[in-house]
Amino acid sequence: MTTQPFRRGAASYASPLWPELSIRYETDHISIACGRSYETLSNAPYRGGPGSGERFVNWKVPLNYDCADPAAMMHEALIRWGYDPAKAVGLQTAAHLTHAAFAEEAGDECRLLVCASAGTGNAARAGLARETFSAYEPGTVNLIVLVDGKMTESARVNAVITATEAKSAAFADLDVRDRSLGRTATGTSTDAVLVAVSQSERSRYVHRYAGAATTIGNAIGRLVYAAVHEAVRTQGEP
Template sequence: MITSPRPRGWTSSLHQVGGRPVMRWESDRAWRSLSSGVLGGGLGTSRWVLNATVPNDFDDDSPAEYLARLAETVGLAPDAGIGLLTAVDVHAAVTVARPGVTMCVTTGVGPHAKWPAVHDAEVSEYPRAGTVNAVVWLDHPATPDALVNAVITVTEAKTQAFWEAGVAGTGTCTDTVTLLCPVPAEGEEPTRYLGTRSPVGQALATAAHAAVATGLRQERAAFAESTG
């Protein structure tokens, strides 16, 4: 687990719950957030993020409730943050910093990534999916539309890393992106654009690319070791 650099204003800790690791980040104040996470997704404010390792055959019908209980177990108010799930051991998370951006990514692909538009495929043809969970902290406030823009930036950079690594797809069907930034102070002008032709957007793209590319290399090395 790469624990440095750390997002400004946040603390991180690793917990064991039920014999499995849970990565916890927490701030002493609420940050603006946009997430596709299972718990606490959507646009809002968040004071914490959990990324929890679950078994490969995890099949809970109420994953949000599972994460809420997990949050309480590690001392967090379940309605004040964002919860993510992955079959990847969160010890293998990769943290990358660029000017204005800190990103932590867990990368799990395995044999399951596919191109998204497979028109004649049955749902049953998709076995257990790998998951890429990307958590991003921005140093400065951003508007909600800029955060949506940032989701595109992260996803495009992840896709570039997949393509360069020869992965047959642009992501997995359970990938998530979580973005956090400070709530603007009165009179403070938030960032309104986070595409790749802005300084922070370009930093975001290079951080996402570096983190995912490193995660893919780690996953392949671990698989080779386990089968060698």
């Protein structure tokens, strides 16, 4: 089951499964604070790649956004908000954050929470020739996948793949089209995925794979599909 807590003006979301998370909606960003460092893997414009973080931020960028140096702009914004830039991982978007969707469940030796923000104005189909660009633009489908459990680094890569496949499945089922090609879109041209894992000592089992046929991969896929489907389906609603 998914929820969109910020559509009716709520300033925070209290996860029933994961109450220690601090999830807040501010005027121009969503902040998820974990209270401790998580191992991360992402293509986030700010502190992406393999790394760590204890706060994950999805920023709706301003009209004066400078795509020439997104990391520098994000660094300035984090300081302005009072967050430690060295402990944050930052995503950026032009989509409405009020319509961000959350999905969560207790899995096999883990807890999972997914947050998806989505817009489809620049929907694109991978695998076909198209116009390209070199400058960074803010992502339109941003996925934050939190895992309270243990995963190997390769399993985190697997989780990124599974989340991406689930996003594409949601696009296909909603018949989102690449406007320039007229074909079903697989995502947008600027999507981002962040997987963050607690590596908590409470978990005895280490997940080494996260494909669709594993318990954790199946759960990640279902949650991402549900959250993306809800965020995309409602993007034009109040």
